[in-house]
Amino acid sequence: xxxxxxxxxxDHPGVLNRVASLFRRRGFNIESLxxxxxxxxxVSRMTIVVxxxxxxxEQVIKQLYRLIEVLKVSDVTADPNVARELVLLKVHAPxxxxxxxxxxxxxxxxxxxxxxxxxxxxxxxxxxxxxESFIELVRPFGIREMVRTGRVAxxxxxxxxxxxxxxxxx
Amino acid sequence: MSExxxxxQIMCEALIREGVEIMFGYPGGAIMPFYHALPEYPELKHVLxxxxxxxxxxxxxxxxxxxxxxxxxxxxxxxxxxLVTALADAMMDSVPIVAITGQVAAQFIGKDxxxxxxxxxxxxxxxxxxxxxxxxDDLAAVFKEAFHIAxxxxxxxxxxxxxxxxxxxxxxxxxxxxxxxPGYRPTYEGNRRQVREAIKLIGAAQKPLILAGxxxxxxxxxxxxxxxxxxxxxxxxxxLLGIGCFPEDHPLALGMPGMHGWVHNNRAIQECDLIxxxxxxxxxxxxxxxxxxxxxxxxxxIDIDPSEIGKNIRADVPIVGDAQLVLRTMLEELPPRECTxxxxxxxxxxxxxxxxQQYHRPDTQMFMPHxxxxxxxxxxxxxxxxxxxxxxxxxxMWAAQLIxxxxxxxxxxxxxxxxxxxxxxxxxxAQMAQPGETVWVIAGDGGFQMNMQELATVVQEGLPVKIxxxxxxxxxxxRQWQELFHDRRYSATPMWSPDFxxxxxxxxxxxxxxxxxxQVADAINAAYDTPGPLLIEFQVEREVNVYPMVAxxxxxxxxxxxxxxxxx
Numbered sequence: 001x002x003x004x005x006x007x008x009x010x011d012h013p014g015v016l017n018r019v020a021s022l023f024r025r026r027g028f029n030i031e032s033l034x035x036x037x038x039x040x041x042x043v044s045r046m047t048i049v050v051x052x053x054x055x056x057x058e059q060v061i062k063q064l065y066r067l068i069e070v071l072k073v074s075d076v077t078a079d080p081n082v083a084r085e086l087v088l089l090k091v092h093a094p095x096x097x098x099x100x101x102x103x104x105x106x107x108x109x110x111x112x113x114x115x116x117x118x119x120x121x122x123x124x125x126x127x128x129x130x131x132e133s134f135i136e137l138v139r140p141f142g143i144r145e146m147v148r149t150g151r152v153a154x155x156x157x158x159x160x161x162x163x164x165x166x167x168x169x170x
Numbered sequence: 171m172s173e174x175x176x177x178x179q180i181m182c183e184a185l186i187r188e189g190v191e192i193m194f195g196y197p198g199g200a201i202m203p204f205y206h207a208l209p210e211y212p213e214l215k216h217v218l219x220x221x222x223x224x225x226x227x228x229x230x231x232x233x234x235x236x237x238x239x240x241x242x243x244x245x246x247x248x249x250x251x252x253l254v255t256a257l258a259d260a261m262m263d264s265v266p267i268v269a270i271t272g273q274v275a276a277q278f279i280g281k282d283x284x285x286x287x288x289x290x291x292x293x294x295x296x297x298x299x300x301x302x303x304x305x306x307d308d309l310a311a312v313f314k315e316a317f318h319i320a321x322x323x324x325x326x327x328x329x330x331x332x333x334x335x336x337x338x339x340x341x342x343x344x345x346x347x348x349x350x351x352p353g354y355r356p357t358y359e360g361n362r363r364q365v366r367e368a369i370k371l372i373g374a375a376q377k378p379l380i381l382a383g384x385x386x387x388x389x390x391x392x393x394x395x396x397x398x399x400x401x402x403x404x405x406x407x408x409x410l411l412g413i414g415c416f417p418e419d420h421p422l423a424l425g426m427p428g429m430h431g432w433v434h435n436n437r438a439i440q441e442c443d444l445i446x447x448x449x450x451x452x453x454x455x456x457x458x459x460x461x462x463x464x465x466x467x468x469x470x471x472i473d474i475d476p477s478e479i480g481k482n483i484r485a486d487v488p489i490v491g492d493a494q495l496v497l498r499t500m501l502e503e504l505p506p507r508e509c510t511x512x513x514x515x516x517x518x519x520x521x522x523x524x525x526x527q528q529y530h531r532p533d534t535q536m537f538m539p540h541x542x543x544x545x546x547x548x549x550x551x552x553x554x555x556x557x558x559x560x561x562x563x564x565x566x567m568w569a570a571q572l573i574x575x576x577x578x579x580x581x582x583x584x585x586x587x588x589x590x591x592x593x594x595x596x597x598x599x600a601q602m603a604q605p606g607e608t609v610w611v612i613a614g615d616g617g618f619q620m621n622m623q624e625l626a627t628v629v630q631e632g633l634p635v636k637i638x639x640x641x642x643x644x645x646x647x648x649r650q651w652q653e654l655f656h657d658r659r660y661s662a663t664p665m666w667s668p669d670f671x672x673x674x675x676x677x678x679x680x681x682x683x684x685x686x687x688x689q690v691a692d693a694i695n696a697a698y699d700t701p702g703p704l705l706i707e708f709q710v711e712r713e714v715n716v717y718p719m720v721a722x723x724x725x726x727x728x729x730x731x732x733x734x735x736x737x738x
Contacts, residue, residue, distance in 0.1 A: 009353065010353060014302075017294070018294060022295075025295050056480075063477050065477070066298075068298075068299045068354045069353050071352055167352060
C-alpha cells in the first residue's frame with residue numbers, strides 16, 4: 001500500500017539532499033518526493049510517497065525525525081486529503097486529429113498550453129489515477145515528451161499542517 | 171564595549187564557552203587561521219597527533235572516559251577525510267564529539283581548489299548533524315548548536331566545516347543565549363502509561379531478563395539499574411558497550427550475549443518470556459538471526475532514539491526516553507518480585523559450560539591468550555582505578571569475556587563500527603581525561619599496526635599509557651572465520667610484524683616481551699611500577715579461537731562452544 005507523508009522542514013541548504021540520502025542508505029523504497037516552499041518563510045514542505053509493503057513507514061518517519069531540520073512528519077494516507085500531481089504532455093497532433101484530442105482534454109479538464117503545427121502540449125493537474133488514465137488515452141496519438149511531478153497532498157477541512165506553529169514554538 | 175574578533179578567535183572563544191579544555195588535531199592550510207589564534211587562548215590545550223584518524227579516536231576516548239564532548243580538528247581535504255573513520259565510529263557508538271575542519275575559502279568552493287573536498291557531503295551519513303560555515307556571522311551560533319546537538323538526546327558526532335574566509339574575517343561577535351532548533355526536541359521522560367504497561371509485563375513474566383546497553387552508560391543509570399535488578403530479581407545481561415554498567419561480581423550479573431556471548435545468556439534469551447531492553451539497539455551481533463531471536467519473549471524497549479525501537483526487533487512496549495529517567499519513573503511503582511528458580515536455571519547452564527568456555531587448562535604448556543586476561547583482571551582490579559581501551563578482534567572479545575568488569579566506563583572499545591586501530595589513540599584521549607588512572611591499551615598485532623605512529627603522541631605528551639599487544643601472528647578473528655567457515659584457507663591473514671619491543675624503544679618507550687604464562691604477572695606489575703608508558707608484547711599461541719561463537723547469520727540458539735583444535 002502506498003503511503004503519503006507530509007514533512008515540514010527548515011529550508012536550509014542541503015536539506016533535500018539529507019532526506020534523499022537517508023532514503024537511499026536505509027534502503028527505503030521511495031515512489032515520489034516533491035518539495036517546495038510553504039506559507040511560512042524558512043519552512044519547506046515535502047510530500048513523500050512510499051510503498052508501505054516494501055518499506056516500514058513507521059521506520060521512515062522515525063528516521064526522518066532524526067534529521068535535525070525536520071520539524072513535523074505526518075502520514076496523511078488515512079486522512080481525507082486532496083492529492084494532486086501535474087503532468088505536461090507533448091502529443092503528436094496533426095490538424096486532422098486535433099478535434100479528437102481537444103474533446104478528450106475537455107473531459108479531463110486538461111489545458112492546452114502550447115500549439116505547434118503538428119503537436120500540442122497539455123497540462124493536467126489531477127489525482128494520480130486521473131493523470132494515469134489521461135496519459136493512457138492520449139498515448140495512441142503518440143507522446144513525444146512527458147514530464148510529471150510527484151504527488152502533493154493537503155488534508156481536507158480544519159486539520160492543518162501549517163508551518164507557522166513549528167517556527168513559533170522555537 | 172564591543173571589540174572585533176577574527177572568525178578564528180570566535181571559534182576559540184566558542185570552544186571555551188562550551189567548556190572545552192582539550193582538543194586533538196593536526197594543522198594544515200585551510201585551518202591555519204584557527205591555529206594562528208590558538209596560542210592566544212592558553213586555556214585550550216591542543217594535542218598534536220600523527221594522523222587525523224587518531225585525532226578523532228582520541229576525541230572519542232576523551233569523551234568516552236570523561237562524559238564530556240571530545241573535540242578534534244583537521245584541515246580541509248585529506249585532513250578532513252582522515253577523520254571519516256572516527257566520525258563513523260562515534261556515530262555507531264553514540265559518542266559526543268565535535269569535529270572542526272577547515273574548508274577552502276568560500277569563493278573557491280565548488281572549483282576543485284587545492285585540498286578542497288565536500289566534507290559535509292561525505293560526512294552526512296556518519297554525523298548526527300554537520301555544518302558548512304562560509305560567513306563569519308554564523309560561527310558563534312553554529313558552535314553553540316553543534317555542542318548542544320552532540321551532547322543531548324542520543325549523543326553523537328557533529329562536524330563543523332569552516333571556510334577559510336570565515337576564519338579570517340573580522341566581526342563583533344554576538345553570542346547567542348539559547349539554541350533555536352525547532353526540529354530537535356529529544357524526549358527524556360518516558361510515557362507513564364507505557365511504563366505502567368512495562369511494570370505489568372514484568373510482574374506477569376516467569377522468566378524475565380534485563381538487556382542493558384550503552385544507553386545505560388550514557389544516561390548514568392547505574393544505581394537505577396541495580397535497584398531495578400535487585401527489587402525484581404531479574405538477571406542482567408550486558409551488551410559489549412553495556413559492559414561495566416552492572417558490576418560483574420553481582421549475583422544477578424550474567425555477562426555478554428550474542429555472537430561471542432556466553433552460552434547461558436543466549437540460552438536464557440531463547441527461553442525467556444520477557445526482555446527489558448534498556449538502551450541497547452538490538453545489534454545483529456547481539457540478536458543473531460532476528461527471526462528466531464527470543465521467540466517466546468515480550469519485548470519492552472527503552473531508548474532515547476525512537477528510530478531504534480522496532481528497527482531490528484519489534485517491541486511490545488516501546489518507551490522513548492532517557493534510561494535513567496525512565497527507570498526512576500518505573501521504580502516509583504514497581505513492586506518487588508523474585509526470579510529465584512529462573513536465575514538458578516540459568517546458573518545451572520552456566521556451570522555446565524563454564525570450564526569449556528574459559529579453557530581453564532593449567533596442565534598445558536601452551537601460552538594461551540586466556541592466561542593473559544585471567545592474570546590481567548586479577549592485577550588491575552587490585553591496583554586501583556583503570557580504563558581499558560581495547561582494539562578490535564579476538565583480544566577484544568576475550569577482554570569482554572574474561573576481564574571482571576566492575577565499574578562503568580572502564581571498558582572503552584569500538585563496538586558498532588569495529589574499528590581496528592582504535593585502541594591506542596582512544597587511550598591517549600582517555601588518559602588525558604583521567605590523568606589519575608591507569609589507562610591500558612589492549613590491541614592485537616594487526617590493529618596496533620594501524621595506528622602505532624601514535625606512540626609518538628604518547629611520548630610527546632608524556633602520557634603513562636600501558637600497552638599490551640596480544641600477538642598471535644595472524645589477523646586472528648579473520649583467521650578464525652577462515653578456519654570455521656572458509657575451509658581453513660588462510661588468505662592474507664598470516665601477518666609479519668616488526669619487533670614491537672624495538673619499535674617501542676625507537677619511540678623512547680620501554681618494552682617487555684612475554685612468551686610464557688609464568689611471566690605474565692611480572693610484566694603487568696612492571697607496567698604499574700614503571701613511571702610513564704610501557705609496552706608489553708604477549709606472544710601467545712597462534713591459532714586459538716574465541717568461543718563460544720554464533721556463526722554469522724545463525725540463530726543465537728545455535729552456538730559453537732568448543733574448538734576441535736584445542737580440545738584437551
